Structure formats: structure tokens, C-alpha cells
Amino acid sequence: MSDREKILRYYRTSGEDQLAVKLLDAADAVLRNRKYKVVEFLDPFGYTIAETIIAHYDRLQLITNGGYLGAERQKAAFVHKDFLGKEEFMISALLVSWDSRYYHISHRDILGAFMGLGIKRETIGDIIMLGDSSQIVVDSSMASYIMQNLTSVGSATVTIKEISLDEIRPREEKIKEIRTTVASLRVDVIAAAGFGVSRSKMADEIVADKVKINWQQAKSSSHLIKEGDVISMRGRGRIEVSEIFGQTKKGRISILLKRVI
Structure with missing residues (x-):
């Protein structure tokens, strides 16, 4: 199985194979023309796909530009290592x-x-x-x-x-730390604690496709969250699972969340 097929198979399970195809086609085009190819704006998850691809193309490098330092959404350029010119991100x-x-x-x-x-x-x-x-x-x-x-x-x-x-004025984000305990590391439980809503309400929001995990659509309330994951909710911002400390004496899990407000 080729590297391309392996990458597509991996992202097909998450429903992101169309974006993976677009990025793979861009990388293949650069291998042929030995110059560069800029793709449209990517969210952080899309960027991880580009990083996965570039790891399999040793003759290419990945350069990004979002217009200003600290941009969340960025254009990505696959650049051939023989190219000596300047990339134009438009x-x-x-x-x-x-x-x-x-x-x-x-x-x-x-x-x-x-x-x-x-x-x-x-x-x-x-x-x-x-x-x-x-x-x-x-x-x-x-x-x-x-x-x-x-x-x-x-x-x-x-x-x-x-x-x-x-x-451009870089976005000013205020961070609110939330130290709490939860019964489990399910996404509906963690998100409910972070956004201050009931678990049943959060489950409904997940069904309505309003919740993302690491910029990828949450497909199930039972998805288990790990340290470093980012949960975003349409209209409510996002939370980062900063630390998972372990179980308390009562069997709950102590966590530290950072909510962007």
C-alpha cells in the first residue's frame, strides 16, 4: 500500500478524506513542478493533515501564513526544497x-x-x-x-x-481556569463542566453538530477526552483540557480546564 493510500485510509475514518485528497494533490503537483503550491486557509485540524502528508514527502517542506503572528486559520504552502524563490500567499x-x-x-x-x-x-x-x-x-x-x-x-x-x-491587531483572548471533578472523561461530561451547561443539554448540542474536538466534528457523546484536547462549541468558544490529575478519594476525576472567553 502506498503512502498516499495509507493517509487516505486513515482520514477516511474521520470523514476528512476530501481535504486529505486536496492536500495530497497539491504535494504531488509540487513534486512535479519543483516549485510550490499554496492551499486555501486551514483550521488547526487541517494543518495536522498537512503535517502528516509532509512527513511522507522528504523533498518538500511546509510553510504557513495566516496574515499575522498567532493566526489560528492559516494558508499552507508545500514548497520543493529546490525552489529558491519567494512564496506568494495572496x-x-x-x-x-x-x-x-x-x-x-x-x-x-x-x-x-x-x-x-x-x-x-x-x-x-x-x-x-x-x-x-x-x-x-x-x-x-x-x-x-x-x-x-x-x-x-x-x-x-x-x-x-x-x-x-x-x-491587524492579534486577537485578545481571556483565559478562565476551571478546576473541577467529573465522573468520566466523556466529551459530554467534560464539555458540560467547561461550558456550564447540563450533560443532557451538551449531548443534544453534540447531536446537533455544534461541538468539535480538536476542530473535528464530535461524532459521539461517549468519545473519551485526553489531556491537551480542545473542545469547541458553536457560539460558546472553546475549552482546553489542560491537565488530568487522576481520581479523587470519591472516585471522581480531577481536571483543569482553560476556557477562552
Whole structure:
């Protein structure tokens, strides 16, 4: 079995084989042209697929760029080691503004407005909320289209302009530590403790495809969580399982969660 087939078989079980095919095709193209190939924005899980692939291609290297230092969503470039030029990632930044006295706009609202324009998620990088505005990293090929067509977000009229990548303000994340004990390491139990909802409510959210584990859709409430895993919930942010300390005298498991708020 070839390395390509092994990689596809592995990711087929998680339903991510389509992305794996796209990344493998990009890597194969670089082997042929001995230059480089940039793929669209990847979330952290997509990046792990790219890392898995690059480990099997000793003549290639992997370079990423999300527009600013610390970006969560990044473009990945497969670069042939013989290529001596400079990679062009084609990344632009837009500033969307509105009157915050009358409208409250969320990350989800911004993303929904983009989807309403028929823009694919893969062409959008990070969306950084700033109160009365939002800085959005996008594929450069979409910048003009967005500026011409994005006139409102929900019921709010917005203005939009292009800014330099140097003007991007890295996201300010506040971390809340949660020390607690749980009955088990099931995802519904851990997530319920981290997000402050009931276990039954969390089970419903998982069924509704609103919960991800390490940026991959949670498929079952019984999925066991390990130290270092990141659980995200649509509209509620994310938590990291920072430490698992072991069992208490009462048989519960002591854990430390870090919730991004």
C-alpha cells in the first residue's frame, strides 16, 4: 500500500478524506513542478493533515501564513526544497465597521454574511472582533468582491475597506481556569463542566453538530477526552483540557480546564 493510500485510509475514518485528497494533490503537483503550491486557509485540524502528508514527502517542506503572528486559520504552502524563490500567499485584510450604539455584531454574524455572498469558508482566515469593527483575513482574490458586495451584516449597515496586514491587531483572548471533578472523561461530561451547561443539554448540542474536538466534528457523546484536547462549541468558544490529575478519594476525576472567553 502506498503512502498516499495509507493517509487516505486513515482520514477516511474521520470523514476528512476530501481535504486529505486536496492536500495530497497539491504535494504531488509540487513534486512535479519543483516549485510550490499554496492551499486555501486551514483550521488547526487541517494543518495536522498537512503535517502528516509532509512527513511522507522528504523533498518538500511546509510553510504557513495566516496574515499575522498567532493566526489560528492559516494558508499552507508545500514548497520543493529546490525552489529558491519567494512564496506568494495572496492574503489581504479587510476592516468592517458599524455603529455599535445600535447594533451588536458577533463573529457568527460576520461569517454568516460572508456565506450569504456565496463565499467559501476556505477563502476566509481569522475574523477578529474589535467591538465596533472586525478585521477579517481573506484570500486576496476575494477582497474586491467582498468590498463591492458586503453592505450589511444582519440589519446593520457596514462600511468596509482594505487595510495592510501590519494593521491587524492579534486577537485578545481571556483565559478562565476551571478546576473541577467529573465522573468520566466523556466529551459530554467534560464539555458540560467547561461550558456550564447540563450533560443532557451538551449531548443534544453534540447531536446537533455544534461541538468539535480538536476542530473535528464530535461524532459521539461517549468519545473519551485526553489531556491537551480542545473542545469547541458553536457560539460558546472553546475549552482546553489542560491537565488530568487522576481520581479523587470519591472516585471522581480531577481536571483543569482553560476556557477562552
